[in-house]
């Protein structure tokens with residue numbers, strides 16, 4: 001296979017969610033910085049090698065904002081994926097403030113508190129699925145019964161949304177993220193804003209260990225802080241932390257169910273093996289073609305290609321994480337591999353602030369599945385599983401039995 005002279009169109013076609021484009025291997029070898037057209041129809045550079053993806057994620061000459069917003073390319077047509085606009089200085093200042101405001105939410109103490117909650121939630125979902133399965137022939141859906149509801153329930157606890165409002169909160173977040181419904185998403189956002197402001201007001205008298213309480217405290221200390229900023233931060237957490245985690249749980253189940261020897265190794269020693277298994281899920285389970293979007297804030301030369309000021313650059317974490325130059329036998333799912341680092345949570349200034357929470361969720365999910373359902377298996381072939389219509393891909397169903 002060789003790289004076509006014309007611009008490549010994203011996303012690359014692929015038969016199923018586990019079958020990642022073999023084109024990446026060719027691109028890494030022959031055209032590691034290649035011109036592409038995004039799904040939204042805009043031009044961009046696709047960067048595919050580990051070294052360049054990592055270096056550019058740490059390079060301050062690239063930003064999430066565009067130096068001339070009206071020229072900004074879009075990675076998808078969905079507004080939620082588009083970055084902020086404005087000058088690099090404004091972006092840096094806003095970003096530093098965002099990280100500072102969210103720091104208490106991800107402290108070691110909060111993570112310990114959340115970890116017990118995650119375990120209770122996972123056990124509760126599994127109890128329900130086990131009860132649902134009346135006979136050994138019955139099939140249950142691990143997507144709707146665990147992978148999908150868990151991350152949003154955890155975000156509710158992180159934010160301080162009461163359990164009694166969880167369903168309402170979940171429905172609102174679904175409507176906001178809906179890629180097709182423009183007006184509907186807008187209306188849901190208004191409702192979400194009203195709900196969050198009401199919640200913040202109600203919490204004023206009894207602040208707790210949650211993001212909304214942290215932000216109310218910040219508001220009392222800092223007059224410039226307002227509810228719009230609070231809502232932006234909460235929506236940001238929801239979009240950054242929900243679909244990503246749902247898809248890693250789903251892909252992790254597929255990786256393990258299609259590799260019985262790896263599943264057997266995990267069930268034999270769930271606590272000893274789960275950390276390395278989760279890191280390997282994170283390495284190979286990065287979403288397909290839609291890498292991390294940046295814009296050049298100055299002309300720069302990368303591996304012999306000149307990227308001009310304002311150009312959009314897509315940093316393919318998926319391709320970087322399967323680069324043979326960085327990983328021996330890169331396509332093999334191997335928790336015992338020597339190289340344990342990956343770019344699945346990004347790198348540099350924007351490194352995932354929720355990484356420790358995401359790791360906690362994934363470790364608890366896979367260790368608990370291995371302990372409680374060691375006989376777990378897929379009830380359908382991977383090729384038969386419907387793919388989710390969202391921008392981040394993943395499977396829409398995980399039919400299993402045991």
Ligand code: HEM
Nearest residue numbers: 237240241244245248292344345346349350352353354358
């Ligand atoms: C940033 C991945 C879970 C909150 C990022 C980035 C990646 C990532 C790759 C970097 C984005 C960039 O450089 O443009 C993931 C994956 C997750 C996950 C794969 C699940 C397995 C979470 C969770 C939360 C969260 C659970 C919070 C509830 C954030 C936030 C950012 C971020 C706020 C922006 C950080 C910044 O710009 O400084 N995530 N994430 N993520 N993530 Fe996560």
